[in-house]
Amino acid sequence: MFRKWGTTAGTSHIGFLRNYCIRTHTAKNKTNDHGKRKALGQPTPETHPHLLNPDEVTPLITKTEYQNRRCQLIESIMKKAIKSSEYQKNHLVIVPGASKQYMSDKIPYFFRQNTEFLYLTGCQEPDCCLVITVDESSSEPCSILFTRDKDEHAELWDGPRTHPEDVTPFFGIDRGLPMTEFEGYLRSYGRAFRDINLWYDFVSPFQKNIHSSICNLMSDLSNKKWENPRSLIHKLRLYKSPAEITLMQKASDITAAAFVETISCSRPNIAENQLFAKIDYECRMRGAEFLAYPPVVAGGNRANIIHYINNNQLVEDEEMVLMDAGCEYHGYASDVTRTWPINGKFTSQQREIYEVVYCVQEELIELCHKCPTLDALFESMCYLLGKRLQEIGLISTQPSNSYLMKAAYQLCPHHVSHYLGMDIHDTPSITRNIKIEPGMVITIEPGVYISNNNKSLPKEYHGIGIRIEDDVLITVNGPVVLSRKCPKHPDDIEKIASENQP
Numbered sequence: 001m002f003r004k005w006g007t008t009a010g011t012s013h014i015g016f017l018r019n020y021c022i023r024t025h026t027a028k029n030k031t032n033d034h035g036k037r038k039a040l041g042q043p044t045p046e047t048h049p050h051l052l053n054p055d056e057v058t059p060l061i062t063k064t065e066y067q068n069r070r071c072q073l074i075e076s077i078m079k080k081a082i083k084s085s086e087y088q089k090n091h092l093v094i095v096p097g098a099s100k101q102y103m104s105d106k107i108p109y110f111f112r113q114n115t116e117f118l119y120l121t122g123c124q125e126p127d128c129c130l131v132i133t134v135d136e137s138s139s140e141p142c143s144i145l146f147t148r149d150k151d152e153h154a155e156l157w158d159g160p161r162t163h164p165e166d167v168t169p170f171f172g173i174d175r176g177l178p179m180t181e182f183e184g185y186l187r188s189y190g191r192a193f194r195d196i197n198l199w200y201d202f203v204s205p206f207q208k209n210i211h212s213s214i215c216n217l218m219s220d221l222s223n224k225k226w227e228n229p230r231s232l233i234h235k236l237r238l239y240k241s242p243a244e245i246t247l248m249q250k251a252s253d254i255t256a257a258a259f260v261e262t263i264s265c266s267r268p269n270i271a272e273n274q275l276f277a278k279i280d281y282e283c284r285m286r287g288a289e290f291l292a293y294p295p296v297v298a299g300g301n302r303a304n305i306i307h308y309i310n311n312n313q314l315v316e317d318e319e320m321v322l323m324d325a326g327c328e329y330h331g332y333a334s335d336v337t338r339t340w341p342i343n344g345k346f347t348s349q350q351r352e353i354y355e356v357v358y359c360v361q362e363e364l365i366e367l368c369h370k371c372p373t374l375d376a377l378f379e380s381m382c383y384l385l386g387k388r389l390q391e392i393g394l395i396s397t398q399p400s401n402s403y404l405m406k407a408a409y410q411l412c413p414h415h416v417s418h419y420l421g422m423d424i425h426d427t428p429s430i431t432r433n434i435k436i437e438p439g440m441v442i443t444i445e446p447g448v449y450i451s452n453n454n455k456s457l458p459k460e461y462h463g464i465g466i467r468i469e470d471d472v473l474i475t476v477n478g479p480v481v482l483s484r485k486c487p488k489h490p491d492d493i494e495k496i497a498s499e500n501q502p
């Protein structure tokens, strides 16, 4: 049993804490009646051999990779600490997991883990918390995963939980402790080390209890020094490892194949919701867990509402449909947009605008060879779109570049790129002002939107909204389009969209 906190008479706090952090976990794996390792709160290689190889915590991501991520975080924390004038010896990093969210009484939403916590642990359960300490009491950092307490009744309803004794063998984390000891642990830590640099995201607290324990600790400390570890974690997440790239390639492959199936079931008067169901089904049938975000399935003029997700209208003959959808595959997202004619044939105006967007998108992918910033890509998009729209007479032939770019921006009011990874808008604390580098994955998504209310363009173009979006991995040899299997040339699009017309 764990010793109770707060009753440490005769023991120095430092020695006491050291006992909690020794890397000698000897608890044997529990076995069930069949001699197999017992179930944890998430898939294991023993219970889910179709998903996990030995030593993987989540598909393709090994224990060692998770350990490296935690080491890299500590390294970047120490680097930052050394640079700062008030160098601190003791660092306490706290990254909580997410809690379950409810839509109504006892009815949960699908659980979504806090991405930073998942990235550092691979733990998929709610209400857990990662603590990493670097302090005078030990030469090495120590990581602790607090997991939910044993609760036979709750486990009867919700399935097994990962108990503290399973933490080290499964996750490769130094120690496992029950969540009921969290508050006491922090109090003892605060008594042992008065000078602590706390690394915790006060801006978005994930668990109420943990947050209030941390606030209590802060009020007890003599020096109140804290920093948000979020941007340091984002800097690590920005560069994808080989395993992450494999997962993202697979996510893109699944999404591409699902798009082909979805485009090929097109016919006039199909419901947007049916196209939603089709892409969702085709993604899951290929092994994806679910769609990574609520998809946009927008017929006709609705494509001009950038975040249209009602998906409750019919797509009429001679209209196009814009679909922005992507699957999540073992924690990694894809994000693809295609726009196609629902009856299998573009009208001449639709094709004219489609070709503009298509050419600009291809040119922007080429530009990735020069490793520009995402903001520079956006400027290039405005310039290239402006030029091409001028060529077809939709933007007047004024000589100034700034006029041209402004006019293009009015027809494409969103950015052309974001980072992609475990989150759709991945690592949002990273500015779009840094040059892209090998290992990063970004989207390239130019569009042209001419709504029915557009007063400056001819009526024949009204109701046309087109976006083409691909996922692009940056490598030393240039950009690799992960979603390359998803057709986008207008001839290919027409061919697939015509396959099953009535």
Ligand SMILES: [Mn+2]
Pocket (backbone or CB within 6 Å): 335, 418, 443, 445, 469
């Ligand atoms: Mn996107």
